[in-house]
Amino acid sequence: MKIDVLLSPIQTDELYFTGKTTVVIDVLRASSTIITALSNGAKEVVPVGTVEFAVKVSGGIFGGQTLLGGERNTKKIEGFALGNSPSEYTKEIVSGKSIVFYSTNGSRAIVKAKYSANLFICSFNNMKSLSDHLKKLNEDVFILCSGNNNFLSLEDSVCAGMLVNELVSYNNQTELTDSSKSAMSLFKSFGKNILKFLSETDHGRLLISNGFESDLKDCAELDSTKVIPFYSGNTLRVLK
């Protein structure tokens, strides 16, 4: 099993993912939010690459069974029902709903990886469940960190490194690249106290200063759910 990590979607193009098994990570906050929405009974999450397309797909911002969710540069988008805090995506609000979702880095990373044969969403919230599934699948794995506007984001890299570490512990015949070795090393250096290191990252500090401190706590929760979002037919649903 080969494991590679992309530290930002800018490093490659859409066709790179064709036929691959890909895991998209955006710890703060898109992947944590999507996992929470599906855990709380959302029918599906439709990730989109632009705000304009989000509005188009949802059939206007007043749709009934469709909710618009997400953010642009950490802020809720005008006319959207929901922002990008996991805590907004409660059972009461999302159960049975289709959520059209846009975010600055996360949803765009998912859309970029759309040609993957298997496309999963990962955060600390579903780490064990997803790594167990990947062990069974036994395919090469490409972990795509959403990053921070083309730059490395430490929280995505550390989360990717935790996943690499899980897979390596299980199968010591794994083949690692410079990137997957680096991510695993960053996990070992920073991953001991997830909430603490999240609050010291570039994006974590920005979220705190914008009043989203409690989101960090939600995003730091390890294995709070078994839900694995799986992408098929342009939409993310719970993997059965």
Next chain:
Amino acid sequence: MKIDVLLSPIQTDELYFTGKTTVVIDVLRASSTIITALSNGAKEVVPVGTVEFAVKVSGGIFGGQTLLGGERNTKKIEGFALGNSPSEYTKEIVSGKSIVFYSTNGSRAIVKAKYSANLFICSFNNMKSLSDHLKKLNEDVFILCSGNNNFLSLEDSVCAGMLVNELVSYNNQTELTDSSKSAMSLFKSFGKNILKFLSETDHGRLLISNGFESDLKDCAELDSTKVIPFYSGNTLRVLK
């Protein structure tokens, strides 16, 4: 002093560097080779972004005072006088010469950073000399890793991390980003035995399999010279 690290030139555009103090790193092998060439008395090294431009700038491949040097995907380019092994750039061959230089990642990274106010070249070979100079300069520093065809290269990241570590040890008021923190962490994990870790990187293994094992030894030499290549007027010369 703020220190940022770019893990690949693809993460940004040329204008990003305008007015900045930038350090370009391509340990295997462009920055090590350029430093060696200037240490051995080359008049200047002219980095170019394409092979075609290299030939044009040098006035044809039979130029007298101009030597064409570099590689494409680790291999010497047809018609070029020199490849990208530091050991080729001896006093006898390069003294007094202008070298037009192209390489897959390194020279293109330098060209991308051309609008910098200060642009230096770094490898393990001139680490102390360059870090001492940056301490005196006391400006924000942007370290640009040449990477490996848009992907992270562990050797560039670790070398960047060693430079970050030097600057942080000197001035504990430095402001670090996710990337510079990550690079420093990678240096602490991998930097204890430079030659050993170089030989285990993606690019190191490729060079060994192509017969360039002795280049790794040259590139791993710490502080073998005080020469700092400085970019001005489209050319790299020794900083006086």
